[in-house]
Every structure is written in C-alpha cells, then in structure tokens.
Amino acid sequence: MPDDLAAGARSAQQPAPLVIRGLRKSYGTKEVIAGIDLALAAGECFTLLGPNGAGKTTTLRCALGLTAPSAGEIHLAGLPVPERAREARMRVGVVPQQDNLDPDFTCAENLLVYGRYFGLDDATIKGRIPELLAFAGLEGKREARIQTLSGGMKRRLTLARALVNRPELLILDEPTTGLDPQARHLIWDRLKQLIRGGTTVLLTTHFMDEAERLADRLAILDNGRMLTEGSPREVIAAQIEPQVVEVYGDWNGSGANGSAGVSGAQAWAEAHAGSFSRRYEVSGETAFCYLDDAAPLLAHLAKQPGLRYLRRPANLEDVFLKLTGRELRD
CATH class of the missing domain: 3.30.70 (Alpha-Beta Plaits)
Structure with a gap:
C-alpha cells in the first residue's frame, strides 16, 4: 500500500524535492530567518529541530510560498517559489500543526473534497479513499463524522488526506504533538512505510526520539540560524x-x-x-x-x-x- 501512495515519489527524472539557498525573513526589525541553506534528497526524511520561535514553521511557510521571503532562493519540486508556488504545491502534501478537518463532512467526504483542490476527478479520488483509510487504520470510519474521532484518529486522517494527491514531498509540522504513545507509534510506523516507499519527508518536531527514529538527516535551528546538520549519529558524535x-x-x-x-x-x-x-x-x-x-x-x-x-x-x-x-x- 505505501508503494501505491508514494507512486509519484520515485521517478529518477524528478528534480530535488526542495532546495533553499540564503533564506532570510524579517518582520520589521526582527530577523526570524537569518540565512538558511537546505537541500533535500529524494526519498529521505529530513527533520528540523529547534525551540519555540527558532524559525521552523516560518521556514516551512516560505518553502510552500505561503510567506514571502525577504531574501534567498527557493525551489520546490523544481519550481521557483514564490513565483510558481501554487503549481509546486500541487506536488506536495502538508500535515499542519493543527488538524483542520471539516467537521461538517465524514472521513471519506473530507478526502473527496480535499482531492478536488488538486484537480483530481471524483472517480480517481473515490478509488483512492479505501487505500488511504486503510493506511490510516480508519477502514471502519469511512462514514464517521469528525467530531466522533479521537485525537489520534484525526491526526491519522490528516496524514491520509495529505497523501490524496500522491505527493513527491510530504511536509509535516509537529505531527505527533498532543498524541498518546500508542498514537505516536502508529504515526511513526506509517511515516516509515512512506519513507521506505520513496516519499521524501520534511518534518519538524519537538520530540528528540521522533527525530532519532525517523530522520536520515536533521538540522537544529535557533534564532533563525542552522546550528548543526547531519545524520542523528553524526550530530551526536560531533557535538x-x-x-x-x-x-x-x-x-x-x-x-x-x-x-x-x-x-x-x-x-x-x-x-x-x-x-x-x-x-x-x-x-x-x-x-x-x-x-x-x-x-x-x-x-x-x-x-x-x-x-x-x-x-x-x-x-x-x-x-x-x-x-x-x-x-x-x-
């Protein structure tokens, strides 16, 4: 199943999922991103770590074209951002910090409506819904309303929703915050399956064990600057x-x-x-x-x-x- 969900992730002809050079972002006199360089390789999990206010979420927003950078170059799925951000986002899946599922819809309807944003026809989306729900462990919740789901179920549905367009790059902003240990481990298992299937993952987290379990490479940010970068073992050995x-x-x-x-x-x-x-x-x-x-x-x-x-x-x-x-x- 992860192979099907990640079907768009493994073409050798695809450009680098994300390249950032000299990224800067200021709000007035406060510089929140101070010259970040970042390049993701296809099929890897790259994790951004940092305390609150370090610049992680701002970096993600700039990468997606949701926040205009003050300086620097960004290429998302090979396309310049923010110039072609909307086109680039069509090839990306996003799991935000807070679940923003529509409470008026069932689980299946949430997936259907979200898939339409990517220009997918209803027949294609409906064909993907069973595998997406199975991947999230929600096979029996197809017609369930969002209000009836636990926090862990909502988070898994948000992850499944981010995969409806078969993204080349999956961006997750603190995906397991507030979840109990069982739900966290299930999310980790699903992410590992996606990574094994070739999906590139960019993850922010406050959980060090989450980074050590999932990351091929990681960077620690603080005050908008990248302090260190490498595999978890390399960073520990060096620092x-x-x-x-x-x-x-x-x-x-x-x-x-x-x-x-x-x-x-x-x-x-x-x-x-x-x-x-x-x-x-x-x-x-x-x-x-x-x-x-x-x-x-x-x-x-x-x-x-x-x-x-x-x-x-x-x-x-x-x-x-x-x-x-x-x-x-x-």
Missing part, C-alpha cells in the same frame, strides 16, 4: 561527549555518612564535577556530567552515600540542550 552521568540527591560535603541534605548536587558539582567531566551543567536539582570515560566518576560516586546517579549514552536531547540552552521558550 557531544559520548557518556552522560546525571547526579542528584543529597551530599554532606565529605562523602562520609552523616547528616543528609546539607547540600545537593549543585554543591557537589561545584566541588568535584570538574575533576571528572569534560563539561557539566546543573539544572534544578540535577548535575549533568559529560564524559569520555565514566568509570572514574562512578567510582567516586560510589563513595557518596547521599547521591544517586544515572549513567547513559549521550543522545540528541543532550545536543539540543547544549546548542540551544535550557531556558524555557514561550
């Missing part, structure tokens, strides 16, 4: 130490048994973390120690009865926090 030890709990300042709670992980980190770690950070009541070799630190912590710790390999979230900081973004 962060391989081992992380999280230290938390009480520390009495000497390591001997004594009065608990005199001071916490921050005081311990200030006294000792630098002796064992290439780098450390304290966030709340936890000290994060980044190391090449965790053994000496673990031996030390074994003698600190008030402290607890968690040892793990470094991951994409560590890179993200290192590059963009731990401060909350509204």
